[in-house]
Amino acid sequence: MGQFKCIEFRASDNEYLHKDFHGVLCYAIKYLDDNFGHEATTEYLKQVGLAIYKDLIQNIKIQGLAAIEKHIIDVFAIEGGEFETIHVPGKLTVIVKACPAIAHLKQRGLFYTERFCEATKVVNHSICQTADYKCSCSYEPGAGCCVQEFWK
């Protein structure tokens, strides 16, 4: 006699945190790079910045760098990882010491592309450009660390 198993999930029972999605984004970047070229990948990531961060862009226009800092603190609070923010008048620096996305991909052996961090770089740029701010992001592929800077 075989078993009958049943699980009823309710959304309220679980935290929404499916980190394997980072692997799907990695795969999407690799797929676009290979099939449409790096420019298409950049175009797609710009579109993501504009389409899904409208509220953040609006908040940056009103609150300035504080809105970016809050957004990053909120993301890391959900995802884990190690980071530090240095906010001085006119400039915000975010030092990511242990990226939770890359840590998860490595830990679970999920698909990884060295261009994964372009997502952060291009999406940040897309958001900041629209909010009339500037930014930079320097990283070594796969290291799980980066330095992101934001200024007016």
Add this chain to the structure above:
Amino acid sequence: MISCTEFIPAYNELFVFLENKADKQAVVTFWESLSDKFLYNLREIVKAKGVAGCFEYWSRTLAEEAADCKITLDENADEFTIEMKHCPSKGRLISDRHVKPYHSYCEHCDILYRRVLETLGLEYSIDLSNCGNAQCRLVARNSIRPKV
């Protein structure tokens, strides 16, 4: 970093982007590629455990996605079922005032999972007739093993 909690709208945008860049077939081709090259964890567990592997795989992913659903494993019928009452992905797209769901968004599940499960010899069906309300029903059955 795009948080994994912000991924679904980005995924939706990818489908829109690919269709605008080429056509719907380009979106389907991406789903096929993602299924073949990314879902190796599902493939391996189902290869090893059959429909019980489906239960194990989705019991983790649907919990992490905070889904509203019921999953069942009937070992006598060698059948696994997902009754999705509120899909967290489609639900997110429906409720997001900034995002317009890609017109065939829910088809990605069909293609992704069908390619893995049918290749492994399982019968697969998905009812997407109510996916506009973030509801669907997926059944995977091992039709080779005699039913009790």
